[in-house]
Amino acid sequence: LWLFFSSSVPVPPMQEWELVVLGKLKWNLAAITPHDFIEHILRKLPLPKDKLLLIRKHAQTFIALCATDFNFAMYPPSMIATGSVGAAICGLQLDDGDSLTDLLAKITNTDVDCLKACQEQIEAVLVNSLRQVRQQQQQSNPSKTVDELDQASTPTDVRDINL
Secondary structure: OHHHHHHHOOHHHHHHHHHHHHHHOOOOOOOOOOHHHHHHHHHOOOOOHHHHHHHHHHHHHHHHHHOOOHHHOOOOHHHHHHHHHHHHHHHOOOOOOHHHHHHHHHHHOOOHHHHHHHHHHHHHHHHHHHHHHHHHHHHHOOOOOHHHHOOOOOOOOHHHOOO
16 A cells, blocks of 8 residues: 555655644654753763763663663653763762752752652662673573672663663
8 A cells, every 4th residue: 555655646745644644643753752851961060071971871771771661651751861860970970979969950950859769760770680680690600700790880882781
C-alpha cells in the first residue's frame, strides 16, 4: 500500500496526510527528554571546562539508567536531567556539598528535597546495576577476587551498561 501511494502521490501532500493522521492519533513527535536539559544546566554551573565532557557522558548514562526503571516514570524530564547532572558531579567528586544541590534546584526552579530524592534514586539505580554486573562477573569468572571487582566505576557510555 505504501509503495502504491509513494509512487502515485507527490511527497508534500503525503507528508501533510501523515501529519493529519499523527494529529488525530495525538502523537507528540516533539517530546521533551532529559537530554534536552543537560546543556542548559551545564552552561549555568561553575564547572571546570576540562571536565564538562566527562560530566555530560556520566549524566547521559544516568539518564539511560533512569529510562530502564519504572520509578522514574512520574518524574518530569527536567528533574531527571538535573538529578543526573548532580549525581554525575557528585560521583566525580567535583562538588562541595549541599551548595551544588541548592544551585541545581535554583537553576531548574525545583524543590531541593525533591531533587535530592531524585538524585538518591539515580545513585541507587547505579548501585543496583553495578551489583548485578559484579554478580554476573563472579558467576562467569569466579577466579577474580572481590578487590578486583570493587574497582568498578561509573560507566560513561550507554553501551557499557549490562541490563
